[in-house]
Amino acid sequence: MGRQPCCDKVGVKKGPWTAEEDQKLVGFLLTHGHCCWRIVPKLAGLLRCGKSCRLRWTNYLRPDLKRGLLSDEEERLVIDLHAQLGNRWSKIAARLPGRTDNEIKNHWNTHIRKKLLRMGIDPVTHLPLHKAPAPPPPSVQQQEPEQQAEPQEPQEQQQPQNDGDEVLPQVEAAAEEQDKDVPLIPPHEVPAPPPAAASSVSSASAGSASVVSPSCSSAASGGVEATEWPEPMYLFGMDGIMDAGWGGLFPDADGGGMSLDPFDQYPGAGFDQGDDWI
């Protein structure tokens, strides 16, 4: 027998999410967290596949997401990181708090790539275009970004031209050290959010300061500052939800972001574990 598909394709809705669906998903995740995405839509009353829910959450609904265009500094950082890591968007996103891999990928393809081309820089190799046509190094047949980022010659060729002016030294240093598997900036070392931001958020979320993503395992969300709730959140009026338990239920005790899965901690919260759990 083949494996069970991630979602039964029949009766599964696709396409853009509606505000109502967003509300259901956010409401569910904020009160219960997620155990396995596969069952989230069922429990949340959504006709979506779990994968779709996860994507919607990580790319759009997560409370710690920044919205809007990348700042110049973020852009430079992306360019710099891309020079080192290649198309490993999730790794890049992990170093830009509040940004998603999808967002960065899109921004790269629509803005940065063109900008680099206009500047005469090959967005793939990060070399000047007039140099780029040079034959690839014989040892490397497939010039995969992966390979470019290999420890052998991590930065030498990229740095000089990709942005001679500002190279964000601290990021450089961090990147150099943690080239391999990029745990990079541990959550607790992520630059602390300005207090004002935190307080504004907490006021927006009914006075709870611990607005963190329930999907604590998410790479891009580790202990990241809560910036703004995406519009849908405002629309929903999350106050009730926050009051209901998110803020107080999962205290960010060690300051390092969530350390406990809500499901582990409150297995029975809100619904009968025995019934619906598959």
Added chain:
DNA sequence: AACCAAATCAACCGCTATGAG
């Protein structure tokens, strides 16, 4: 005002890695 093309971005698809049984 209407049409068309380009740009943008949310969402989907398919593959891989990882962990549990």
Added chain:
DNA sequence: CCTCATAGCGGTTGATTTGGT
């Protein structure tokens, strides 16, 4: 060790928006 379920990742698609003629 093998099989399977799940999560996560990167590439791609398609709907929508914007700008130009």
